[in-house]
Amino acid sequence: MSLLELADVHAGYGETEVLSGVTMDVEEGEVVTLVGRNGVGKTTTLRSIVGVVEPTGGEIRFRGEEITGSSSETVARDGIGFVPEERRVFPGLTVTENLKMGRFGGADTAHRRSVEDIWELDAFENLRERKDSRGTDLSGGEQQMLAIARALVAGADLLLLDEPTEGLAPIIVERVADLVRELNEEGITVLLVEQNVAVASALADRVYILDKGSIVYEGTPEELDADEDVRDRHLGISM
Numbered sequence: 001m002s003l004l005e006l007a008d009v010h011a012g013y014g015e016t017e018v019l020s021g022v023t024m025d026v027e028e029g030e031v032v033t034l035v036g037r038n039g040v041g042k043t044t045t046l047r048s049i050v051g052v053v054e055p056t057g058g059e060i061r062f063r064g065e066e067i068t069g070s071s072s073e074t075v076a077r078d079g080i081g082f083v084p085e086e087r088r089v090f091p092g093l094t095v096t097e098n099l100k101m102g103r104f105g106g107a108d109t110a111h112r113r114s115v116e117d118i119w120e121l122d123a124f125e126n127l128r129e130r131k132d133s134r135g136t137d138l139s140g141g142e143q144q145m146l147a148i149a150r151a152l153v154a155g156a157d158l159l160l161l162d163e164p165t166e167g168l169a170p171i172i173v174e175r176v177a178d179l180v181r182e183l184n185e186e187g188i189t190v191l192l193v194e195q196n197v198a199v200a201s202a203l204a205d206r207v208y209i210l211d212k213g214s215i216v217y218e219g220t221p222e223e224l225d226a227d228e229d230v231r232d233r234h235l236g237i238s239m
């Protein structure tokens, strides 16, 4: 049994179908990356898992239990953490207050961290130094670290990260990548949407490519690296 399974998931907005049958799975302990061109439905896939978008067809299972169409609150309580593309740091709250917000409605998993635990982690050194700064005063990298830290305070066995390195300076990209690796080594399973192919390849156990609403490729980063044809056709980039 996979930790997360999507079987022929359809979803969209209003009359527009964006996902036309997404099938993929994530095994416990893996880092799986989902890549694909702009607008193919990567974010919609994550939103379908966490109950922000209601699937119109197919099934989503977490630990073998069907969660298709469950509310975001239920999914969070089940142990799925979601860090959206737009990060959603509360601008008027301090770093500490933002972290405390993570305590509401999350999951009591073994991976749940207290706010104090967050300060102990080297990866969050910058946040520790900026405890009393407001969300608005944080850099993009600090906001990303805070959004991930808040998901840890909420407690997650499976972390869904939507383009966490987008718009960040190379050195900060490295830090975010190191953090994701560290969290995974501690046992958190990760489903990562990532446009930075170097990061996606460095972190992933397996890669899925989404194109126009369905999965068109699954393989290891090494296999994808060797398959120029697939990359040309579905990503339009060279690695």
Ligand SMILES: Nc1ncnc2c1ncn2[C@@H]1O[C@H](COP(=O)(O)OP(=O)(O)OP(=O)(O)O)[C@@H](O)[C@H]1O
Pocket: 013, 018, 036, 037, 038, 039, 040, 041, 042, 043, 044, 045
């Ligand atoms: N809230 C929404 N309402 C209507 N259409 C939407 C909404 N969000 C996304 N879409 C459309 O759905 C399609 C898929 O969007 P989605 O955000 O899932 O793609 P993506 O692969 O994450 O893209 P990107 O790489 O730009 O983040 C796009 O055509 C987008 O315009």
Ligand SMILES: [Mg+2]
Pocket: 042, 043, 044, 085, 162
């Ligand atoms: Mg997106």
